[in-house]
Amino acid sequence: MNENVKLLDHPLLQHKLTLLRDKNTGSKDFRELVKEIAMLMGYEVTRNLPLKETTIETPICKTTSNMISGKTLAIVPILRAGLGMVDGMLSLLPTAKVGHIGLYRNEETLQPVEYYCKLPKDIDKRTVIITEPMLATGGSIVAAVSLLKSYGVKHIKIMCLVTSRPGIEEVYAHHPDVQIFTLAIDEKLNDIGYITPGLGDAGDRIFGTK
Numbered sequence: 637m638n639e640n641v642k643l644l645d646h647p648l649l650q651h652k653l654t655l656l657r658d659k660n661t662g663s664k665d666f667r668e669l670v671k672e673i674a675m676l677m678g679y680e681v682t683r684n685l686p687l688k689e690t691t692i693e694t695p696i697c698k699t700t701s702n703m704i705s706g707k708t709l710a711i712v713p714i715l716r717a718g719l720g721m722v723d724g725m726l727s728l729l730p731t732a733k734v735g736h737i738g739l740y741r742n743e744e745t746l747q748p749v750e751y752y753c754k755l756p757k758d759i760d761k762r763t764v765i766i767t768e769p770m771l772a773t774g775g776s777i778v779a780a781v782s783l784l785k786s787y788g789v790k791h792i793k794i795m796c797l798v799t800s801r802p803g804i805e806e807v808y809a810h811h812p813d814v815q816i817f818t819l820a821i822d823e824k825l826n827d828i829g830y831i832t833p834g835l836g837d838a839g840d841r842i843f844g845t846k
């Protein structure tokens with residue numbers, strides 16, 4: 637597997653993923669779990685953020701200490717399921733900007749179609765973290781990354797709950813430079829493009845629309 641894929645195997649994450657996969661987990665619990673998982677994943681995704689030494693005064697004396705430097709991040713959910721991961725990330729990174737990319741999947745061609753894009757003005761200066769619970773065929777991620785690169789974005793990380801092996805290969809065929817963080821790499825897709833075993837339709841399960 638490509639060295640840019642980070643499979644997060646922390647027991648807490650794997651336990652929560654099993655609850656997500658279970659078809660008996662209802663929307664309220666599913667939504668809360670996605671939020672918790674996003675926060676825990678955020679810890680790994682932000683591991684290499686640059687730090688800047690700052691001078692502060694403790695109650696005891698003056699000292700230097702590290703802080704995350706400058707305008708560093710933007711979180712960009714792919715609508716709609718990616719929205720479910722934003723609050724968890726914002727609880728870790730309350731000052732991050734949030735952009736939105738709207739893509740839907742044409743059910744016949746399985747190709748992504750863009751219908752919305754609103755990004756922070758200085759997006760080209762930020763590391764972008766795309767949130768998309770399911771990396772299935774890879775089409776939406778490839779389209780979102782291409783769109784972000786057309787705005788000058790240079791550093792892109794992708795946070796997915798579940799990925800498929802063919803989907804990951806498709807992303808790296810187009811964008812070998814991105815990093816993918818995931819809890820699972822499932823082997824295949826079914827004939828309507830759903831990850832198998834997967835967890836079903838993430839958007840429907842988050843928003844209770846089934």
Ligand code: URA
Pocket residue numbers: 717770772829830831832834835836837838839
């Ligand atoms: N989108 C989903 O929500 N689930 C899948 O398995 C594939 C695409």
